[in-house]
Amino acid sequence: MTGTAxxxxxxxxxxxxTAVAADRAGPEAGRLLRLAxxxxxxxRRTALDLLDSLSGGEPWPEAAAAALYGLADPAAAVRLVAAPLLVRAGRPDLALGALDGSAGLPIAPEVRTALARALRGSVAARRTDPQPSVRFLALLETLRRAPEEEWPPLDAALSADVREAAPDLPDLGTLWGSVLRRLGRERHxxxxxxxxxxxxxxxxxGADLAQxxxxxxxxxxxxLVPSLARHGAEPLSPAFSRALTTASLSETARRRHGALLSARGFPPRVKFCRGERKSxxxxxxxxxxxxxxxGVGxxxxxxxxxxxxxxxxxxxFRQAAQLYNLTFRWPGRTQAACAPLWLRHAGPSAVSRLLGIMTPLLDDYICGEEYLAALAVMGDAARPALPSVTALIDxxxxxxxxxxxxxxxxxxxxALLAAALATRHALTYAPDAPGRPSTPGTTRPSGPAPR
Incomplete structure (x- = not known):
């Protein structure tokens, strides 16, 4: 059981x-429960881990019983796997009972923390728990669902517990940040x-929350870069290193705080240059x-x-048909690259249809950059897309x-933000690039569109 399964x-x-999904009372499931x-x-640990994966979040009394037994296992690794299984096998009531002591089992502090994590919203009832990590998770779940007028006392309670809770919650800052993000509390x-x-x-x-x-x-x-640079002692802790690495991904932060980042060992990034394309x-x-x-796609x-x-x-006519298929058949990078070409071929009458297929994809993380670059190439004809570009920037x-x-x-x-800024500049201020018509949307069509 420690091998290939x-x-x-x-x-x-x-x-x-496949066997357990077909029959939870069958021989394979029984063998796995015995191995727990x-x-x-x-x-034991591997068996419980497999039971956890197999539970699928659906009630499974036999797996829950194995998990409850495992909470008091002499091996810490087994206990930590048993805790989430108890909840995911459909017995959050037993997990809460283990937290309040009514289960009659000796529960180690790290197992209580694991149970509190697994309970998610249900742990909110443990806001007065004697263990700081459990209490912090309970307060955080309460904050997640609390109306705005209840935020200040919850913020104060979380701040009071953070120092004691942190040793048992190595990702405390990340968890806290996730809740603040859901609540839209950027300034806080x-x-x-x-x-x-x-x-x-x-x-x-604080560094984890900053990241x-x-x-x-x-x-x-x-x-946040100035604060991270000011408070990070040398050598930087892993948390500070992670936070500054993430912050340095921002082009605006590198432009405004380049000296601070360089002083901390995060020099300006080298921009990738594409190789020459065949002419x-x-x-x-x-x-x-x-x-x-x-029908080339x-x-x-x-x-x-x-x-x-x-x-x-x-x-x-054949070439125009090929360009038409490349432009209108499938969304993606090829479509984005061909849109300005179709505009050159078909003229101003094509603008509305082209912008109609391009603007909904400007924020697509796979090919949005290409669509934004295509709008810049289209020049004045693409000005009606400026509100969509500006919305992406804002x-x-x-x-x-x-x-x-x-x-x-x-x-x-x-990358999308940088592309949107470049496109807005091109459509608003920049002169038309050399080597293309000065106003692509007003050039005379070069040939008939295929029907």
């Missing part, structure tokens, strides 16, 4: 999950970070398109190929992104 996607794990009381603590988060950083006993909590704030709000890095003549571009079907060199053809004269919170880490998600938001 614990390895993600291993066939034996898949077979186990094996002599080897590593086996900045004030709280400053207060925590000023106290040597809570500085690392969480940077992940949540665009203005946070600019607001085409009208002849080579025509040959490239001739080898592709009319992706073409990374579309700007160079169709740009060369449009510079030389009108597109043929957001205080980060754009929702799904990436591998929160830092990576923040970096994507920063």
């Amino acid at each position: 614990a390895i993600a996607a291993h066939p034996s794990r898949t077979a186990l999950f 009381r094996a002599e080897d603590p590593a086996v 988060a900045y004030v709280l970070v400053e207060r925590l950083l000023a106290d040597p006993g809570t500085r690392d909590v 969480a704030a940077c992940h949540a709000w665009r203005a946070a890095p600019v607001e 085409y003549t009208a002849e080579s571009a025509a040959e490239a398109l001739a080898a592709l079907p009319v 992706r073409l990374s060199a579309a700007p160079e190929i169709f740009g060369a053809l449009l510079d030389a004269g009108p597109l043929s 957001r205080r919170t980060r754009i929702p992104v799904n990436d591998s880490t929160q830092d990576a998600e923040m970096a994507r938001d920063e």
Whole structure:
């Protein structure tokens, strides 16, 4: 049980999950429940971990009984796995009973903390618990759901417990930041970070909260870098290093506080430069398109190929059909790159349709940058999209992104913000770039649109 069944996607794990999902009273489930009381603590831990994964948040009395038994296991690693299983197997009442002592089991402090974490909103009833970490989690869950008029006393109670609770909650600052983000309390988060950083006993909590704030709000890095640089003792603790690493992802923070960041070992970032792209003549571009079907859906060199053809004269009907498919068939980078080309081909009558498909995707974290760059290329014709671009810039919170880490998600938001700022400048102030029509939306169409 300490082997292949614990390895993600291993066939034996898949077979186990399939068998237990089909019959929780079957032999595989029974064997797993028996292994939760094996002599080897590593086996017990793995068995409980598998039961936790298999519970799926649905009531499972037998798994809950195994978890309750495991709360008093002599091995700490087993106890810490048993705590969340008890809740996820459908017995939060037993978890609350373990916290108030009515379960009749000796519960170690770290297990009480694990139970409080697993209970989430249900732990709010433990606001007067004698253990600081449990009490803090209870207060935090209460704050999450409290009306605004109840925030001040809850803020005070949380601040009073933070120093004692922090040793049992290494991610306390991150948890606190998550709740403040949900409540939209940006300014309070900045004030709280400053207060925590000023106290040597809570500085690392303050640094973690600062990192969480940077992940949540665009203005946070600019607001918090001076405090982080001022209070971070050398050598920087891991919490301060993480917070400054995250804050340095902000281009605005690097521009305003570059000296502070450099002094702390975070020099200016080197910008990535794309390699040269292949150039085409009208002849080579025509040959490239001739080898592709009319219904082509992706073409990374579309700007160079169709740009060369449009510079030389009108597109043929087949070429126009290919460009039409690239522009209107699927959303994505190719569509963004081809939109200005279609505008050059079809003229002002295409503007409304193009902006209609482009503006809803400006905040797309996969291809939003390309759409913003395309609007800049379109010049005056894209001015009706300025409100959408400005709305993207004026957001205080980060754009929702799904990436591998929160830092990576923040970096994507920063890239979108930089692209939006560049596009707004191009549409509002900058002269038309050389090498393209001065007003793309008013050029004469180069050829007929395919029907």
